[in-house]
Amino acid sequence: MMAAPFDEAGFRALTAKISAERGFGAANYKDGCLRRRIAVRMRARGVGTYAEYRELLDRDAAEFEQLLDALTINVTKLYRDAEVWEAVAATVLPACWARTGPLTIWSAGCASGEEPYTLAALLHRQAERTAQPERLADARILATDIDRGSLAAARAATFAAHAFAEMPPALTARYFSAAEPRRAADELRALVHVERRDLLSDPPPAQGLALITCRNVVIYFDRPSQGPLLQRFHDALVPGGYLVLGKVETLLGEARRLFEVVDARNRIFRRVAA
Ligand SMILES: C[S@@+](CC[C@H](N)C(=O)[O-])C[C@H]1O[C@@H](n2cnc3c(N)ncnc32)[C@H](O)[C@@H]1O
Known part of the structure; x- marks a missing residue:
């Protein structure tokens, strides 16, 4: 037939x-x-x-x-791809934290909030480890997505048990309520700002960003849309600012000139100075 x-x-x-x-x-x-x-x-x-x-x-x-x-495609998890977050915690966040002035991070394509809340937990831990909790008052994690349903969930900041499968138990216990659905602690909620934005047609939510995570999103866009988006990411980052893509995503064509590779395996890049 x-x-x-x-x-x-x-x-x-x-x-x-x-x-x-x-x-x-x-x-x-x-x-x-x-x-x-x-x-x-x-x-x-x-x-x-x-x-x-x-x-x-x-x-x-x-x-x-x-x-x-x-x-x-709103599939996500807290601490998704644990190895990436270990690398972010070990190198990226300490470098961002070492900068002076306010710290702004963008979780682009944040789905129901698991990614920005992972970032919030790691950033809060960074502040505690360096004994500088007061600096969190000048830190923001901007969480954006196109999908209104996901954004409502991200605003609620409560997560079902399965969302924690990859998160280290110590982080879960420290930053999320014991009762299910587990609610993010107020210190984390104060860091995360949720907003609707279309990555393909809206400008970035801020400039001078220290870090952008955009994971498992770019892969769904056709090639002609990827270049301009990566250029917008470049322009929104401070020189030396970090970009973290998803495990199966990479920089194509011209975008390779905009970023240098920090950790190829974990898809961590840094904006070149220009
Ligand atoms: C697979 S989820 C990734 C969630 C999270 N970043 C992660 O890696 O776990 C993809 C997200 O991209 C969002 N998305 C798709 N197209 C978008 C667009 N044009 N602008 C903003 N977000 C978009 C979807 O709504 C979805 O929440």
Whole structure:
């Protein structure tokens, strides 16, 4: 049996609808990834064509939400990829902390908050280890994402037990309530500021950043969107500021001139001076 030809026009009409009606710039995401995720939703609803699925979205707002959820891929965990966080704690945060003046960190694509709260715990521990807790008053972790549902969860700052699977027990016990869902301590909540931002169309939330973590996000964007985004990251960082990407992400093309490699295995880079 021959496979049915791919309905390119139908696919484009659907992604245009998603962008126009929900402000999710689907055109900038990798097609393969979008197609797989849309196919999952279409199968779940027993719909065979893109045209039928567009009609379904028109009459079923809950399905539109489910689709956006599927497209934004909100999978995350506290201390995800522990080795990366060990490296961040050992080298990146001490270097950021050694700078004078206010310290601003950006967790870009923060999903439901596990990444910025991991950063907050490590930063707080850094302040305690250096006996400079008062400096935390000048520190901020800006947590941004495009997905409103995830941002609401990030604001709540409570996490289910499975989110802690990779976090060292001592950090969990020190910074999160014992009762489930475990709530981040007030000292951490004071550090984290949650805000909606589209990485593809909005400017960074601040300039002069010491560190940007953008993990498991860039991989979903098509190549033409990645270059300008990495340029915006470069410009928002202080010279020598750090960029941490996800374990399977890397710098492509021109972006390799904007950053030097600090730790290739853990995808840690530093803005070159220029
Ligand atoms: C797989 S999660 C990564 C979460 C976290 N950084 C981590 O590594 O565990 C990807 C996140 O990127 C967000 N995202 C996707 N496109 C985005 C965009 N254009 N602007 C901002 N966030 C976006 C999604 O909503 C999702 O929360």
